[in-house]
Amino acid sequence: MTKSLVIKILIGLSVVIIIFFSYSKLSKEDKKVSIEKETVEEDIDATTNIIKDVNYRSNDVKGNEYFLNASEGQMDLTNDKIIFLTNVKAKINMVEGNVINIKSEYGKYNINNYDTIFSKNVKINYEDNEIKGNYVDFSLNRDSLIISKNVVYSNQKNSLKADVVEINITTKDAKIFMYENEKKVKIKSN
Numbered sequence: 660m661t662k663s664l665v666i667k668i669l670i671g672l673s674v675v676i677i678i679f680f681s682y683s684k685l686s687k688e689d690k691k692v693s694i695e696k697e698t699v700e701e702d703i704d705a706t707t708n709i710i711k712d713v714n715y716r717s718n719d720v721k722g723n724e725y726f727l728n729a730s731e732g733q734m735d736l737t738n739d740k741i742i743f744l745t746n747v748k749a750k751i752n753m754v755e756g757n758v759i760n761i762k763s764e765y766g767k768y769n770i771n772n773y774d775t776i777f778s779k780n781v782k783i784n785y786e787d788n789e790i791k792g793n794y795v796d797f798s799l800n801r802d803s804l805i806i807s808k809n810v811v812y813s814n815q816k817n818s819l820k821a822d823v824v825e826i827n828i829t830t831k832d833a834k835i836f837m838y839e840n841e842k843k844v845k846i847k848s849n
Contacts, residue, residue, distance in 0.1 A: 708734040713744060717773045719799040721829070724752040725773055729766060740771045747777060749797070751828070759804075759828070760784045761795065774798045781806070788814045790824060802829050820845040 713732035717725045729744035744766035751759040763777035777795040783806065793808035804826045812819040812835075821844045825834040835844055 708736070710734075710742075713742065715768065715770070715773075717799070719773075722754045723799065723828075725799060726750045726752075727766075727768060727775065732768075740769055742768050742770060744768055747775075749775065749777070753828070757786065761797070763795070772798075772800055774800065788812065792824075802827055804828055816848065818847045 710732040711730070713727070713729040715725075715727040719725070726749065727744075728748045730746035732742045732744050735741035735743065745764070747761075747763045747766035749759075749761040749766075751761075753759070761777055761781065761783050763781040764779040766778065767776040769775070775795075775797045777797065779793055781792050781795045783790040783792075783795065783804070790806050790810065790812045792806040792810040794806070796805040796807075797803075806824045806826075807822060810819075810821045810824050812821070812824055819835065821835045822837045822839075822842075823835070826832070837844060
């Protein structure tokens, strides 16, 4: 064999070896990247959709502000606009300066229209008034707060028990009634 042929073979082998090791190294990096991606995907559990420390803020067209906080939220699997909440606190800052605070154990919040259902041990504080119940339907769009199920409304002067208290949050008009006609709203003066 001639010297030039040996050099060509050595150069060819060197190129093959370099290509082999380069390919081998790239292949290992690809595997490393795919392993890292798999690890990240394992950290995100696709069967659960729990969110910790939920906070929402919204304003209506009149300028009222609505703040909603919960210790935990879970998206509705059938409707991605609904979130179920736990340990809920809401604050409504009305344009005229009044503040409404609402607390409940559970809630259901619509992220499109801000309507919120509060349930179980609901407590509403508004000025010197306190309203307790087990179910509240709040809507900025309807301008209403409907409290039902074991409603107790109290302030410094009066205490009232009813099935439903419906309040227009802008005009402050309230409707108080019982589901059954033969039952009466109970009012007690303090």
